[in-house]
Amino acid sequence: MKESFDNKIKPAWCNGCTNFGILTAVKKAFIKLDLPANKIVLVSGIGQAAKLPHYLNCNVFNGLHGRALPVATGIKAVNPQLTVVTTCGDGDFYGEGGNHFLHTIRRNTNITSLVHNNQVYALTKGQASPTTELGTKTRLQFDGVKEEPLNPLLLAITMNCSFVARGFAGNIEHLSDLIVEAINHKGFSLIDIIQPCITFGIRQVPYFKEKIYYLDKSYDPTDKYEAIKKAQEWEQKIPIGVLFKINKKNIFPEKEKNLIDENLFNKDVVEELINTFK
Numbered sequence: 321m322k323e324s325f326d327n328k329i330k331p332a333w334c335n336g337c338t339n340f341g342i343l344t345a346v347k348k349a350f351i352k353l354d355l356p357a358n359k360i361v362l363v364s365g366i367g368q369a370a371k372l373p374h375y376l377n378c379n380v381f382n383g384l385h386g387r388a389l390p391v392a393t394g395i396k397a398v399n400p401q402l403t404v405v406t407t408c409g410d411g412d413f414y415g416e417g418g419n420h421f422l423h424t425i426r427r428n429t430n431i432t433s434l435v436h437n438n439q440v441y442a443l444t445k446g447q448a449s450p451t452t453e454l455g456t457k458t459r460l461q462f463d464g465v466k467e468e469p470l471n472p473l474l475l476a477i478t479m480n481c482s483f484v485a486r487g488f489a490g491n492i493e494h495l496s497d498l499i500v501e502a503i504n505h506k507g508f509s510l511i512d513i514i515q516p517c518i519t520f521g522i523r524q525v526p527y528f529k530e531k532i533y534y535l536d537k538s539y540d541p542t543d544k545y546e547a548i549k550k551a552q553e554w555e556q557k558i559p560i561g562v563l564f565k566i567n568k569k570n571i572f573p574e575k576e577k578n579l580i581d582e583n584l585f586n587k588d589v590v591e592e593l594i595n596t597f598k
C-alpha cells in the first residue's frame with residue numbers, strides 16, 4: 321500500500337499561505353517516488369518554512385535556526401540509505417545557515433534542500449532577509465534595505481553545485497516533479513522556491529505569475545555559462561526549472577567510506593553505546 325504521508329496536525333500558517341502549496345508538492349513527490357515514510361527524514365531550522373516537517377508523517381528533525389544542514393549531513397553520514405531533505409526559509413538557509421550552505425556545496429552531500437524564498441523573515445514579522453532587494457522598505461528597514469541581495473542560484477552555480485533549480489509554490493505539479501528530480505539526483509541538490517508571503521511579503525503571487533517562464537527541453541542545464549546568465553534573470557523575467565546540473569564523482573558520504581564507521585548505524589552497537597551512559 322502506498323504511503324499517504326498525511327498526519328492530523330493542522331498547519332500553523334496564515335490561511336492562504338503559499339507554504340501550503342509546497343507542503344502538497346513535497347507530499348506528492350514522496351508519493352511519486354514511492355518511498356516508505358520510515359526511509360525519509362525531513363530536517364529544518366526555525367521559521368514558517370521550517371514548520372513544514374511537522375505536517376508530514378515521516379521522520380523529522382526540527383533543529384536550531386540556520387542549522388538544518390549540519391544535522392542533515394550527520395544523518396546522511398550515519399545512514400546513507402535514508403532520503404534526507406531540508407526545508408527552510410531564505411533567512412534560515414542563506415542567512416543564519418549561509419556558511420553551511422557554502423560548505424554543503426563543496427562537500428557535495430547527497431541530500432536535497434528546499435528553500436522557501438519569500439524574501440523576508442516571516443515568522444518574526446517581516447524584517448529583511450538576505451534575498452530582500454535593495455531599497456525595499458520593511459517594518460524594520462523603514463528607510464529601505466541598504467545591503468545588496470544574495471543571488472543564491474548564481475552563487476551555487478559558480479561553485480559548481482551539482483543540481484540547482486528554481487520552483488514556484490504556485491505550481492504544485494511542476495514543483496513536485498522538480499523535487500522528484502532533485503531527490504533522484506546523486507549529489508547535493510538545491511531548489512530555491514518562490515514562496516510569496518501573503519502577510520509580510522513585498523511581492524505577491526500575481527507579480528510572479530507575470531514574470532515567470534518555464535525552461536523547456538531546448539535549454540541545456542549542463543552549460544554553465546548559460547546557467548550563469550539564466551540565474552541573473554530576475555527584473556524582467558524569471559526562469560523556473562533546472563538551471564544547472566552536473567554529475568560529480570565525489571559525493572558525500574560515499575567518498576568518505578573509509579572514515580565512516582558502519583557500526584554507527586548498527587542498532588545493537590548503538591544501543592550498547594547508549595547503555596554505557598546509563
Ligand SMILES: Cc1ncc(C[n+]2csc(CCOP(=O)(O)OP(=O)(O)O)c2C)c(N)n1
Pocket residue numbers: 366367368369370385408409410411412413416436438440441442443444449
Ligand atoms: C539564532 C537565532 N536568531 C534569530 C532567531 C529568531 N528567528 C526565528 S524565526 C526567524 C526568521 C525566519 O525567517 P526565514 O528563515 O526566512 O523563514 P520564514 O519564517 O520566512 O519561513 C528569526 C530571525 C532565532 N530563533 N535564532
Ligand code: SF4
Pocket residue numbers: 332333334336337338339368438442443516517518519520521
Ligand atoms: S506570515 Fe507569511 S509565510 Fe508565515 S504563514 Fe503567514 S503568509 Fe505564510
